[in-house]
Amino acid sequence: MKAVERVPLVLVPGLLLTEGLFAHQIRHLADLADMQVADTLQDDDVDAMAERLLAAAPPRFALAGLSMGGYVALAVMAKAPERVSRLALLDTQACADSPEAKRRRRALLTLSKQGRFRGVTPRLLPQLIHPERLE
Missing domain, CATH: 3.40.50.1820 (Alpha/Beta hydrolase fold, catalytic domain)
Structure with missing residues (x-):
């Protein structure tokens, strides 16, 4: 082989x-x-x-x-x-990202840089995971 x-x-x-x-x-x-x-x-x-x-x-x-x-x-x-x-x-x-997507991404980065990563998760997960699977 x-x-x-x-x-x-x-x-x-x-x-x-x-x-x-x-x-x-x-x-x-x-x-x-x-x-x-x-x-x-x-x-x-x-x-x-x-x-x-x-x-x-x-x-x-x-x-x-x-x-x-x-x-x-x-x-x-x-x-x-x-x-x-x-x-x-x-x-x-x-x-390219839409202006809204850029704004969302910058806001998430700002939260994470401030050490507030827990604030990122509830905002990001609904964009990535089917609503039935969020829990």
């Missing part, structure tokens, strides 16, 4: 999320891919996140971005498409 070639894979989490989001995938796909999770918590804008990702990524890699991570993945594609072998955009969009 021929061994499967492991692919470098960079995973990009969504807003306010960390590598913990991908723990299950990292554990169960380790035989298929050499995975790393992009750091999106150090920068204030998507372009800077994309630059940080590119600086830390292998020369050629597969890329998967979730939610805001999809925005970062699209910025990577605009900057260095030749480095990306495959692209997965998960629960994201390709168009």
Whole structure:
């Protein structure tokens, strides 16, 4: 039986999320891919996140971005498409945020920076989880 070639894979989490989001995938796909999770918590804008990702990524890699991570993945594609072998955009969009979405995102970031993360959860979860599953 021929061994499967492991692919470098960079995973990009969504807003306010960390590598913990991908723990299950990292554990169960380790035989298929050499995975790393992009750091999106150090920068204030998507372009800077994309630059940080590119600086830390292998020369050629597969890329998967979730939610805001999809925005970062699209910025990577605009900057260095030749480095990306495959692209997965998960629960994201390709168009710019509406003014209302920008306002909501900034408000959530402000709450979390003030150490009031508990205020973020009740505002964010209804946007992400079906009403029947919120409890």
